[in-house]
Amino acid sequence: xxxxxxxxxxxxxxxxxxxxxxxxxxxxxxxxxxxxxxxxxxxxxxxxxxxxxxxxxxxxxxxxxxxxxxxxxxxxxxxxxxxxxxxxxxxxxxxxxx
Numbered sequence: 001x002x003x004x005x006x007x008x009x010x011x012x013x014x015x016x017x018x019x020x021x022x023x024x025x026x027x028x029x030x031x032x033x034x035x036x037x038x039x040x041x042x043x044x045x046x047x048x049x050x051x052x053x054x055x056x057x058x059x060x061x062x063x064x065x066x067x068x069x070x071x072x073x074x075x076x077x078x079x080x081x082x083x084x085x086x087x088x089x090x091x092x093x094x095x096x097x098x
Contacts, residue, residue, distance in 0.1 A: 029035050068075040069082070083089050090096060 027034060031037070065078065067073060068078050
């Protein structure tokens, strides 16, 4: 006599294997180390690298201006510009137009 209903063992095995495969696929795409999270991290790396480069340029500019106003090396044009901007000073021979 032949059985017409499938055995429970192979059905259960394939059901569990399919469920496990589905879980692994979901974890590979949406998990903590999945593709979507990796894309987000790479975009954040690009943004933060650009900000780091901008801050490095700003720091270099500030270091240059600080060095130019130090006691060892003074840039008279920069000192004049800063005095005018901060203190609102003018030379005696200048005329202000408003």
